[in-house]
Amino acid sequence: xxxxxxxxxxxxxxxxxxxxxxxxxxxxxxxxxxxxxxxxxxxxxxxxxxxxxxxxxxxxxxxxxxxxxxxxxxxxxxx
Numbered sequence: 428x429x430x431x432x433x434x435x436x437x438x439x440x441x442x443x444x445x446x447x448x449x450x451x452x453x454x455x456x457x458x459x460x461x462x463x464x465x466x467x468x469x470x471x472x473x474x475x476x477x478x479x480x481x482x483x484x485x486x487x488x489x490x491x492x493x494x495x496x497x498x499x500x501x502x503x504x505x506x
Contacts, residue, residue, distance in 0.1 A: 429473035433459070433492035436468045439485050444468065447485040454479045 434456070438447045448461050448468050455476040460469045469492055472480065477489055 429475060431457075431471050431473050432477075433469065433471050434477060434480075435490050435492040436470065436480065436486060437488040437490075438466050438468060439487055440466055442485045447483065450483045450485070451480055454483055456480055 436451065436456075438444055444461055444463050444466065448458050451468060451470065452458050456468075456470040456472045458468060458470045462468065480486060481489055
């Protein structure tokens with residue numbers, strides 16, 4: 428069974444972000460968030476689906492969505 432991973436997709440600004448999100452969804456991405464202000468879409472997909480998503484018009488980059496934590500105040504470690 429394929430492993431589903433969370434992805435961060437950077438999109439071009441020459442098309443409406445919601446149109447790109449619709450195309451990504453049609454290719455198999457389970458869209459989680461459309462971050463219009465920063466030109467990104469987050470979602471879940473397996474590796475085979477990601478290969479198809481890379482060919483969607485308007486996609487500039489796809490990277491694993493890595494959780495980050497700034498930690499408690501006053502600590503040096505952030506993740």
